[in-house]
Amino acid sequence: SAVISQKPSRDICxxxxxxTIQCQVDSQVTMMFWYRQQPGQSLTLxxxxxxxxxxTYESGFVIDKFPISRPNLTFSTLTVSNMSPEDSSIYLCSxxxxxxxxxxxxxQGTRLTVV
Amino acid sequence: xxxxxxxxxxxxxxxxxxxxxxxxSTISGTDYIHWYRQLPSQGxxxxxxxxxxxxxxxxxxxxxxxxxxxxxxxxxxxxxxxxAVYYCILSLSLAGGGADGLTFGKGxxxxxxx
Numbered sequence: 001s002a003v004i005s006q007k008p009s010r011d012i013c014x015x016x017x018x019x020t021i022q023c024q025v026d027s028q029v030t031m032m033f034w035y036r037q038q039p040g041q042s043l044t045l046x047x048x049x050x051x052x053x054x055x056t057y058e059s060g061f062v063i064d065k066f067p068i069s070r071p072n073l074t075f076s077t078l079t080v081s082n083m084s085p086e087d088s089s090i091y092l093c094s095x096x097x098x099x100x101x102x103x104x105x106x107x108q109g110t111r112l113t114v115v
Numbered sequence: 116x117x118x119x120x121x122x123x124x125x126x127x128x129x130x131x132x133x134x135x136x137x138x139x140s141t142i143s144g145t146d147y148i149h150w151y152r153q154l155p156s157q158g159x160x161x162x163x164x165x166x167x168x169x170x171x172x173x174x175x176x177x178x179x180x181x182x183x184x185x186x187x188x189x190x191x192x193x194x195x196x197x198x199a200v201y202y203c204i205l206s207l208s209l210a211g212g213g214a215d216g217l218t219f220g221k222g223x224x225x226x227x228x229x
Contacts, residue, residue, distance in 0.1 A: 004158075033216045042202070043159065045216040058216070092158050094217075102147070104217060106158030 002027055002095050004107035012113045013083055020079045021110045023093030028073035031096035034066070037109070038089045046091075049076040083114045119203045124224040127193050135188040135223055137203030142183050147206045149217070150177065150188045152199040159202065159219075162188065198227045 003026040013019050023032065032049040047068055048056040055068035070076040080087050093107040120138040127133045139148070150162040163170055163177045165186070170177040176189040190197055202222040 035216075042221050043217075043219040045218065048216060094158070102149075102164050103161040104151075104159075106160065108156075109158050 002029060002097055002105040004093055004095060004105055006093055006107040006110050008110055009108065010111040010113075012115060015084050015114055017083055018079055018081045019083065019112060020077050021091055021093075021112075023076045023078070023107060025074045025095055027097070029095040029097050030073075030099045030101075032070055032076045033094040033104075034068060034076070034078045035092045035094060035106075036089045037092060043092065046078070049078075080112065083112075085114045088112055088114045119205060119220050121201070121203055121220060121223045123221065124226065126226040126228060128228050129195060130192055133190040133193045133197070133225065135190075135201050135203075135225065136185065137187070138185045139203070139205055140184045142205055148177065148179060148183075148186050149204040149206055150175070151202045151204065151217070151219075152197075153202070153222070154196075154199045162201070193225075193227050195227050195229060198225055200224050 005024045007022045011019055034046040035043040036046050037043045045058050046061045046066055047058060049068050049070040050056060051070045051073060057063060065081055067079045078091060090109040090111050092109040094104050096104055118141060147164055147166050149164040151159040152162050153159045163172055163175050165177045165179055167179060169179060178187045178189060200222040202219050204217050
């Protein structure tokens with residue numbers, strides 16, 4: 001398995017500020033993803049974090065709002081920029097150890113509240 | 116990705132089998148069927164996956180219809196710890212692993228009564 005640590009686990013932020021969420025994996029992984037789970041909703045894929053290149057964003061998500069870094073095979077960050085109350089969600093990191101693996105692992109998530 | 120349809124919620128008694136249905140009538144020949152579950156206040160966890168044949172693992176069994184337009188996740192003996200939201204997901208990847216990320220539907224909220 002892959003053990004994923006996300007920091008912070010939760011935060012309350014003022015609107016207009018930015019928050020960077022960290023995702024640390026205990027082993028090297030091929031694929032890293034970021035998801036958003038709005039209150040009472042299912043998970044939505046934000047982007048694929050690519051090592052050494054720009055992340056690949058899903059429709060409706062843009063780099064200016066959700067910049068992502070992935071400097072190596074075990075670490076990634078997601079920044080939620082210029083936050084508004086609508087950004088209040090749980091943000092989750094997910095990994096695949098190998099590109100052709102069939103089991104994705106998820107972190108516990110970061111619960112963000114914007115006031 | 117092809118769409119899946121699941122009941123919003125189901126209720127079962129502890130220590131009884133649970134059958135969670137999923138309809139995927141527009142499934143393509145290369146779509147794998149994945150099941151994940153999300154326990155309260157946790158990230159999703161993998162349960163099982165399959166392509167055409169029925170599958171068993173330590174957590175559950177997956178029964179796939181012959182025409183692949185539906186599948187059923189079977190928990191053989193539900194415990195209180197199995198109370199979670201269960202997601203049925205189709206993956207376009209031949210590897211089935213969702214290398215392009217997973218598309219979650221609304222899932223089924225499973226309630227276990229003691």
